[in-house]
Amino acid sequence: MQRRKECVAMLLAGGQGSRLYALTNNIAKPAVAFGAKYRIIDFPLSNCINSGIDTVGVLTQYEPLELNEYIGNGQPWDLDRTFGGVHILSPYQAKKKSSWYEGTANAIYQNRSFMKKYHPDYVLILSGDHIYKMNYAEMLKAHIEKGADCTIAAIEVPMKEASRFGILNTNADGSIYEFEEKPKVPKSNLASMGIYIFTAEKLYRYLEQDDQDPNSEKDFGKNILPNMLNAGEKMFSYRFKGYWKDVGTISSLWESNMDLLGEEPAFDVGDADWKIHSRNPLAPPEYIGETAKVGNSMIALGCEIEGTVEHSILSSNVVVEEGAVVKDSVIMAGTVIKKNAVVNYSIIDENVVVEEGAAVGEDKSKAAGIAVLGRNITIGAGAKVEAGKILDKDYKGE
C-alpha cells in the first residue's frame, strides 16, 4: 500500500507584517505573541491537528529564525511524525533556478515536490496571520460533497469594510460566479478568509500554468483563483460563522487580544474541546502580591504583580512593580514595568524595561492611538511616550 495523506496543509508564513511596525522588526508576523502565552501561528497549527491534519508545510521567508525555532520539531502541536508532521519550507537553491518566493502561489509552486511526496487528494492553503478556531475537516467534507475543485472559506464582514477584502459573489448553492479582489463598490459582504482547499491535481495544473505566465503576480487572490473561475472550474464558498480576525495591524492585534477577556469572551482560548497548543513557558505560577489589584485580565505563568493590572493581557514572566499601573494594554514576555510607571492603551513587546515613573500611552478614552514599544528597549525613568507613538530604540524622554 502506498503511504499517503488525504490532505496536506500549506501554511503561508513568509509575510513581513509591515503594518505591525516595531513588533515585526526581527520576527515574522506568525511568530508575534498573542493572548498571554500563544503566538499567532499556534492557531492554524492547532486547528490542523484538531482537524486531523497532521502534515503541514510552513513556508517562511522573512526573518524566519525565531519562527523556525518556535516550531522546532512540532512536538508541542503533536506534529512530530515519522511520516508527515510539520516541516519548515524555506526558499532554496536549485540546479537550474533559485529564487525567493515571489508571491503566495509561487511559494506553493516551489514546494510542489513536498506536497507530491504525500500523494494528497487535497491541499489546504492557510495563512499565518489569523486568529480563529476552525474545523478544516468539515470544510474538506463540504469540498468533497460538492465535488468542488476549489473551496474558499468565507465570512460575512460589515459592508463598509468589505472593500478591504477579497469578496466572493455566490449563487444560492454557494458556488462562486465572481471573485473581486478589494472592490471599491462591493456587491456582497462575503469575504475570503484566505483559506482554500484545492483538489490537488487542479492546484498543480494551475500553479504550473501560472508559473509560465510572465505577467502573473503569482498570487492566489489575483491570479490562481480568477484563472480557475474563468476556466469554468467548480468553485464554492464555505461559510464560516465563528470568530475570525486578521491581526495584521496594530489596532486589530490589540482588539483581538482584548476579545479574550471577560466572562463571555468574544473568543475563548480556554475551550477544552478545541485546545490551542503552544510551547509552554518554563515558569512557576504567577504571583499576585499584597499590594496588587488585578481585574478583567489574563495573566500568564511566572508574572510577579505588585501593582494594578486592569483590562490587560500579560505574557509570561512580566513584572509589574508596586504603584505601577497597566491598563488596556498587551504586555509580552519578560517585560518589567517598574515602580509608579503607568502603561495605558499600549502594546509592549518582549523584554522591555519601563523605568520608574515613566508613562507609556494615554488613557484609552483620550488617546490618539495605541503606543507600541519594540522588544529589548528601555524607557527611561520619568520619560513620557505619547499615545500612538511607535518606538524601537531606548528612549530617555525629552
Added chain:
Amino acid sequence: MAHSTVGVIFSNIHDENIPELSKHRTMASIPFVGRYRLIDFALSNMVNSGITTVGIVTKNNYQSLIDHLGSGKDWDLARKDGGIILLPPYSNETDKPYTTRLEALMSITGFLNHRKEDYVVISDCDGVARMDISDIVRFHERNRADITMVYHEEENVQSSYYITLEPDENDRIKGLKINPDVNGKGKFNLYVNVMVMRREYLIDTIQNAVQRGFSSFGRDILAKNVDTLRIFGYKFKGYYAGISSIQEYYKHSMEQLQREVRDELFGARDIYTKVRDSAPSKYYDGAVVKNSLVSDGCIIEGTVENSILFRGVKVGKGSVVKNSVIMQDTVIEDGASLECVITDKNVVIRDRRHLAGCEELPYFVGKGRML
C-alpha cells in the same frame, strides 16, 4: 561534569509520611506549588546537572506517576540512550516485591549493571530543593569518599524514618543515627535522602548485602560501618523543604509565597514539569487576589488571599479562599468560604459551603470529593 552520573529516584519511599495525599499516588507524584509534582524537583536537579539517564524505582500506585512522566520529553529525557527508565517492582513465585530500600536496590542491579556512568546519585522525593548535583559529585571525588550523604540543618522532622548525621571538621561522618529523638532540642543535621556513590561501589555493596542477608541499607550498611567506611556529609545550604507530614506540606507550600524562597527555587526558571496546554489564567472584574500563586487555566471571580491555586481551579463569585492550597481542577462555586483548607484534585465545593481548618491542622478534602 568531569565524570558521568546516572540518577536513581525512589518514588514510593516515604509514602507513609503523608497518607492523605499518597493514598492514590506515589510520594513522587504529590502535587506541589501550583503546577509541579514532588519528583519534578529531583528530576530537574539531575537534568540541570547534565544527567541524561534516570531510573525511577516504583512499587505501587504509580499510575499517576507514569501519566505525569509520559515519555520524559518535558524534562528533556526522551532519549535513545537512557532518558527516563521506569523500574517497576520485580516479583515471581519465590521473590516478593521489595519492602526496603536495600531490597529495591537489589531488584535494580540489572539496570545498574547495564549503565556505563561512573557515579550514581540516589534521590528520594520527600524533599524540595534546587541542588547542583555535579557539585556533590565533585565533593565526593575530592574526598575520595565511599558514600556521600547530603544533609541540611533542621529543627524539626516528622517522618516515620529519618537519619541524622554528625560530621567532623573534614566533613567525614562520625556518627549516624536512625530516628533519634531530636524535635525541640535545637538544630540537627538531617540527611535529605540524596546520596552519591561510584556505580560499581554500589553494585558491590548490594551484592555483599545479598550474601550476608542484610535487609536495611540504613541500619546494616550505613549505621554499622560508619567508622570503617569513608562516608562524607555534603552540607546543603540552600532552601530545603522536607515533606514529612501534611502539616509540613502545608507549611512549605505557604513558604512559596515568600519572594526569597521563590527566587531560590524558581528564579532560574529551570524546574521542569509536565505540560498541559492550559490557557493562561483569567481574572474577572470583581476578583480580589492578594499574596497568592495562581497557575495556568484558573478562572477567578472571587477573593483569593495567601493561597496557592493549581492548574484549572475555578473560584466563583463571592467566594473567599484564604490560607489554602487548592489543587488541580477544583471548582469552588459561588459564595463559598475556605480557610486553611487543602483540597486534592477535582474537588467541588458547592455554593455557600464554609470550610475551615487551622494552620496547625489544615482541613483536608480528598481527591474527587464533592462537598
